[in-house]
Amino acid sequence: MQLDRRSFIGLAGAFGLGAAVGVPSTLxxxxxxxxxxxxxxxxFYGKYQAGITTPMQDRLYFAAFNVETEDTAQLKRVLKExxxxxxxxxxxTDAGPIGAASGMPEAPPDDTGEAxxxxxxxxxxxxxFGPSIFDSRFGFASRKPAGFEKLPTFARDELxxxxxxxxxxxxxxxxxxxxxxxxxxxxxxxxxxxxxxVWLQSGFSGAAKASxxxxxxxxxxxxxxxxxxxxxxxxxxxxxHLWVDRGxxxxxxYMAVRNFRFDIETWDRSSLVEQEQVFGRTKxxxxxxSGGSEFSQPDFKAKNARGExxxxxxxxxxxxxxxxxxxxxxxxxxxxYSNGTDRVARIDAGLLFISxxxxxxxxxxxxxRALANNDQMNEYVTVIGxxxxxxxxxxxxGEFWGHQLFA
Numbered sequence: 482m483q484l485d486r487r488s489f490i491g492l493a494g495a496f497g498l499g500a501a502v503g504v505p506s507t508l509x510x511x512x513x514x515x516x517x518x519x520x521x522x523x524x525f526y527g528k529y530q531a532g533i534t535t536p537m538q539d540r541l542y543f544a545a546f547n548v549e550t551e552d553t554a555q556l557k558r559v560l561k562e563x564x565x566x567x568x569x570x571x572x573x574t575d576a577g578p579i580g581a582a583s584g585m586p587e588a589p590p591d592d593t594g595e596a597x598x599x600x601x602x603x604x605x606x607x608x609x610f611g612p613s614i615f616d617s618r619f620g621f622a623s624r625k626p627a628g629f630e631k632l633p634t635f636a637r638d639e640l641x642x643x644x645x646x647x648x649x650x651x652x653x654x655x656x657x658x659x660x661x662x663x664x665x666x667x668x669x670x671x672x673x674x675x676x677x678x679v680w681l682q683s684g685f686s687g688a689a690k691a692s693x694x695x696x697x698x699x700x701x702x703x704x705x706x707x708x709x710x711x712x713x714x715x716x717x718x719x720x721x722h723l724w725v726d727r728g729x730x731x732x733x734x735y736m737a738v739r740n741f742r743f744d745i746e747t748w749d750r751s752s753l754v755e756q757e758q759v760f761g762r763t764k765x766x767x768x769x770x771s772g773g774s775e776f777s778q779p780d781f782k783a784k785n786a787r788g789e790x791x792x793x794x795x796x797x798x799x800x801x802x803x804x805x806x807x808x809x810x811x812x813x814x815x816x817x818y819s820n821g822t823d824r825v826a827r828i829d830a831g832l833l834f835i836s837x838x839x840x841x842x843x844x845x846x847x848x849x850r851a852l853a854n855n856d857q858m859n860e861y862v863t864v865i866g867x868x869x870x871x872x873x874x875x876x877x878x879g880e881f882w883g884h885q886l887f888a
Contacts, residue, residue, distance in 0.1 A: 522601040525571040527875040528732055529724070532605035533812070533837055534713040537688035537698075538654040541816040542665040543738070543833060545611075545647035545680040545868065546672070553619045557887055559675045563608075563668055564881040573601030576667035593670065595663050602657035603689075604664055608882045609736050609870025614648045621886045626730050628842060632737065632869050635853035643680045644740055644866030649883075652736075652835070656689050680866075682740070684816030684833050697767060697775065700832055701743055701817050702861070704760050705767035708775055709802070711812040722810045723839055729885040732874035734837045737811075737845045740866030742831040748861045759857040761796030769798070797858050800851045809844045812837040831862070841869060 523531045548556055566576040575581055577591025584590060615625035631646050651668060655661035662683075669678055687698045697705040712718050720726070725733050748756070757763055761770055761779065769779035771791045781799060783791040792799050803810050814837065819830040838844040853859070873885055 521603060522572055523603050523605050525568040525606075525876070526878055529875045530607050530733070530872055531571070531875070532607035532652055532654050533734060533814070533872065534719070534723075535603070535605050535654070537686055537814060538603050538605070538661075539656045539686055539689050540654065540658045540661045541682075541684035541686070541833070542653040542661050543650065543682050543684065543816075543835070544653075544665055544669070544678050545644075545650045546676045547679050548614070548618070548648045548675065549677050550675050551618045553887075555675055556619060557881075559672050560883045561881040562671050564876070566667060566671055567606040567664070567882075570596075570664050570667065571601065571604055571606065573599075573604075576663075576671070593663065593666055595666075596660050599657060599660055599663075602655040602660040604653065604655035604657075604660050606664055606668070607652040607654075607872060608649065609652075609872040610649045610883065610886070611646045611868065611870050613646060614886075619886070624729065624886050624888070626725075626728065626871055628840075629735070629869075629871055632841070632849075632867050633846065635849055635864070635867070637853055637859055638864045638867060640867055641865050644868070646868040647679050649676070650736070650738075650868075650870050658683075658685075682818055682833055684818040686816050700815070701745065701819075701830055702748055702756070702760075704756075704762065704764055705775065706815060706832075707813050708762075708767055709798075711810045713812065718810065721839070722844065723812055723837060725839055729888070730871060730873065734812075734839065734872050735841050735845075736870045736872050737834075737836045737838070737841060737849075738866065738868045738870070739834040739849070739864055740831065741834055741862045742829070742865050744861045744863070745828045745830060751861075758793055759797060759861070761792040761798035770796075793857065795855045795857050797852070797856055800856055801848055805851070806844075806847050809848065810838075811844050811848065833866075837872070 523535055525531060550556060570576055575592035579591045581590045581592040581594030581597055612625070612629060612631050615621045634640070651665065653661050653664045655664070665681070697708055700706040711722055713723075723734055725731055725735070753764060757770060762768060763770065767775040769777055769792060770785075771780035771783035779792055779798060779802065781790070781792055781794075781802075781804075785791045799805065814835045816833050816835070817830070818833055819828070821829055823829045836845060853864075873883065876882070
């Protein structure tokens with residue numbers, strides 16, 4: 482196998498990434514993960530889009546876009562150019578065939594150059610299409626998946642207009658922030674004048690480092706995040722809960738995005754016992770308050786020394802647990818974020834909650850409705866963004882993002 486320049490550079494530091502075992506879901510170290518880490522690149526083509534079940538990377542750039550043209554041919558051209566650029570960048574090469582430092586001196590380069598000399602850093606680019614893309618502009622109405630609609634407005638939502646549904650989204654993940662930024666920057670550059678970003682959020686997870694040390698990453702409240710996630714190595718689970726099995730969306734999935742801004746200052750003044758009651762888990766080990774270790778099954782009937790339920794019925798874990806929703810599971814791929822401070826000097830930070838599921842109405846909506854109505858955590862979070870996207874299956878060489886819509 483021939484390695485490109487940046488993949489070769491990434492070999493030396495990448496062999497250790499696949500060493501962890503026994504961690505949940507997207508953090509699980511599989512033989513596939515070890516192979517991907519060895520070349521510091523994730524295959525772009527395949528049955529499924531990369532960036533969904535790919536072991537989580539450390540960095541995120543999430544961008545929502547609206548299409549500015551009503552010219553179907555122009556939209557198709559940009560999607561083709563995006564696909565070629567994404568495939569190149571996934572291998573650690575420049576976004577365009579000329580590159581950042583070659584070509585005519587009088588012309589702009591077709592790559593911005595900030596990722597020169599950097600390894601591919603397991604960069605993935607995942608695309609999804611919002612409900613609005615299936616309107617009358619491009620003739621896609623007949624391709625709209627059955628039942629695919631905007632998420633309902635949930636209790637206590639305080640949504641900001643730019644963080645609601647857009648025509649499409651791109652999720653870029655990588656283990657290097659500069660590599661991830663390079664990818665989203667070049668995709669925005671290529672689409673200028675045709676597809677414009679309406680919202681961009683960066684994030685971080687510490688996932689790769691946590692995986693290497695067998696630890697579940699933590700959110701900004703200090704609690705482990707993703708202990709009871711869907712097991713992406715279990716074929717039965719993914720076919721039941723993740724991958725769509727009908728129409729052009731077969732082997733695709735549906736994304737839900739919720740932006741939770743944390744009231745960090747209030748949380749930091751809360752007692753440890755209160756914080757643990759909110760989550761239903763211990764802060765240190767992440768064990769259910771009913772006892773055991775992090776991965777022990779919670780006992781929702783267990784009592785504490787005061788004769789009360791050890792895990793409160795309105796705790797976050799109790800309300801979200803699959804046993805309360807007919808066994809429904811979702812694949813969480815959430816990233817922390819920090820945007821500095823707001824106008825009154827409070828920390829502007831939170832969680833960009835991203836999940837993938839086979840059926841939004843049967844899986845995500847009931848869970849989110851239960852949390853929105855009753856979760857103790859609502860005292861400490863404000864939902865300012867909410868949207869959903871249909872993420873098509875993966876591509877074969879010669880195909881392009883969204884080609885199914887033009888069929």
